[in-house]
Amino acid sequence: MPIDRISYWNLPMVVRNKIEDTTGTVTSAPSVGEGLNSSVAALLRTSKGRFFVKALPADHRWVWTQAREAEIAPYVSAVAPALCTRVVDLGWDVLIFEALDGHQADYAPGSRDLGHVADLLTRIGELPCPPVTLRRAEQRLQAYAEPTYLRHFAGDALLHTDLNHANVIIGDDQARIVDWGWATRGAAWLDAGYWVIWLIASGHDPSSAERWAAKVPAWRSAPAHGVTAFAKANVRVWVEIGGGEPDDWTRRLINASDLWHEYRTVFSRY
Template identity: 75%
Template structure:
């Protein structure tokens, strides 16, 4: 379920003081989006520029994603925003980033943004996976995939794994990607495979979505049986997330993952 949104101004004064020590006096703050994985998500304006702040209560079950994102940020320039500060105090875990200029990517079938996303995924595939502790793809999927198929997902590539179009920002110089809290180590083709589900959710047929994924070089290394196993795992994963009465946002992903798995299964022996 989406997290309840908290205004930046509701953070403790001590926490806001520490943020201002890093970026200067905040003159305005506006919440961004509906709130999925963060309690605070705000654009801040200071005399020196604009910043993006995201925060979770320190005892939240996803607070570990804040630490992961803070640790990996230094390895991601120029495909991701710069991290200016992390503040952990008075029950809050806060990250302060560069605010990217641009708009969320459009994944619909005729969008000109799709080629920018192909370029972005290609660039991510060229980054070496940093020598830090990351979750492994086969471990993340083990509850949803047959044990005999987990080897398909293993590897040493750096993966983002959350290709929600809201995380891809289209700017003057192409696409950049935010929200690296679920960064993962695994098979190099998996980010393109995660993208397939979001493309179907945006209106592509499974065939069209796979054609776009095939433009990413890493996709071409994927065995067909591995792609099918991944589609099955994600159909199970999203069905589990959706439960018996998913909201409209989740139902769209449940249906997309199920549609892709049905397509892949249709030509398996």
């Protein structure tokens, strides 16, 4: 579920002063995004330029994603913004990134952004998996998929795994991706699979979504039974995320994963 969002100005002054040691004096700090993974997510305009700041309380159950993102940042600079510094103080864990110019990706059918996103996933697939301890895809999905199929999710590719359109920024005819806190090691085709769910949630039918996924080279070697098992696992993932009363945002993803699984179930009969 989304994390409660607070303003940048609600951070302790000592923490803000340490941030400004890197960014220069902050003149404005509008919050951005929907508040899914950070308590603070703000675009800073400062005496030195523009920066993006994300922060979590140091005792939050997801604070490990801050450390993961800081670790992996040097290895994904070809597809992601540069990390300027990390600040951990007074109960807060803060990451300061360069700000990207551009707009959040539009995944709707017919969008000019779709080709850029396919190219981005291709470029991610070309990155070597860094020497960082990452969760493995088969471990992340073991509670949601039958054991027989977990082997299809295993591999040594670097995966982002959160293809929310808000994480993909289009600028200068190129897509870049933010929020690497859920980076994972696994089968190379999985990121395209995660994208399929977001494409369906954005208005594509499953066939169209898979055609876009097929523009990513790794997807073309995905095992059919593995894809079907992945679709089924994600139904369970999103139902769990939604809980008893999913919000509208999560309901979209539950419905999209359901629709994809139904399509894959029919597809696998032939």
